[in-house]
Amino acid sequence: MTTNCIQRPSEKYRANIFTTGLVAFPGVRHVKHGKYAPLIEKSLELGGFPSDLPGKEILVGFGHDAVLDVAEKVINLVKAGKIRRFFLIGGCDGAKSGRNYYTEFAEKAPADSVILTLACGKYRFNKLDFGDIEGIPRLLDIGQCNDAYSAIQIAAALAKAFNVGLNNLPLSLILSWYEQKAVVILLSLLYLGIKNIRLGPTLPNFITPGVLKVLVDKYNLMPITSVDNDLKAILA
Numbered sequence: 142m143t144t145n146c147i148q149r150p151s152e153k154y155r156a157n158i159f160t161t162g163l164v165a166f167p168g169v170r171h172v173k174h175g176k177y178a179p180l181i182e183k184s185l186e187l188g189g190f191p192s193d194l195p196g197k198e199i200l201v202g203f204g205h206d207a208v209l210d211v212a213e214k215v216i217n218l219v220k221a222g223k224i225r226r227f228f229l230i231g232g233c234d235g236a237k238s239g240r241n242y243y244t245e246f247a248e249k250a251p252a253d254s255v256i257l258t259l260a261c262g263k264y265r266f267n268k269l270d271f272g273d274i275e276g277i278p279r280l281l282d283i284g285q286c287n288d289a290y291s292a293i294q295i296a297a298a299l300a301k302a303f304n305v306g307l308n309n310l311p312l313s314l315i316l317s318w319y320e321q322k323a324v325v326i327l328l329s330l331l332y333l334g335i336k337n338i339r340l341g342p343t344l345p346n347f348i349t350p351g352v353l354k355v356l357v358d359k360y361n362l363m364p365i366t367s368v369d370n371d372l373k374a375i376l377a
């Protein structure tokens with residue numbers, strides 16, 4: 142584990158993982174100063190997997206430069222009514238139930254919508270086939286959670302092209318959180334004035350009723366409900 146999130150490792154494999162850099166966890170061995178010998182020894186001891194599973198290729202790499210390269214085509218498809226809406230389905234995955242919402246949302250998003258993904262939650266559904274709209278893949282993966290920056294650049298460029306504010310774009314943000322980094326990203330989005338974010342699968346415990354009121358009143362932040370309800374409300 143290097144710079145991204147770590148959750149409490151199961152006892153079963155606690156001895157098989159290592160941390161380095163910024164990440165650490167009680168009871169997990171930490172590699173310092175590049176001294177990887179214990180990790181290499183453990184890897185050799187474990188012996189690896191007896192065989193590989195068949196691979197599946199997926200298209201990645203839609204950071205803002207790549208998407209903005211085809212911005213004109215995307216804008217023309219929006220103007221022609223061939224792309225009705227963009228859904229940014231981003232955020233964390235986790236083990237608790239309720240996270241199927243995001244897969245179901247992607248599956249039920251209408252065929253004339255484009256799904257932008259970023260961060261860990263997408264691994265549940267990014268191997269599904271979403272097809273394309275006149276050559277633009279319906280699922281465009283922007284990258285990791287840290288690439289929320291890229292998503293904002295894409296949104297800002299679209300807003301400029303359509304001469305509207307960020308909140309008036311045909312774009313809905315459907316986010317999942319798991320830990321503090323995702324919360325910091327959410328705060329960045331709020332700081333940029335982004336409204337109408339749907340957040341789940343539950344609201345963070347530290348959101349007190351008073352804070353929730355501010356988030357709802359000022360940013361219209363909404364907890365997710367059911368996919369059918371939320372899609373209906375968004376597309377209305």
Ligand code: SF4
Pocket residue numbers: 145146232233234260261262285286287318319320321322323
């Ligand atoms: S998406 Fe969430 S769990 Fe994954 S690296 Fe980012 S903050 Fe961590």
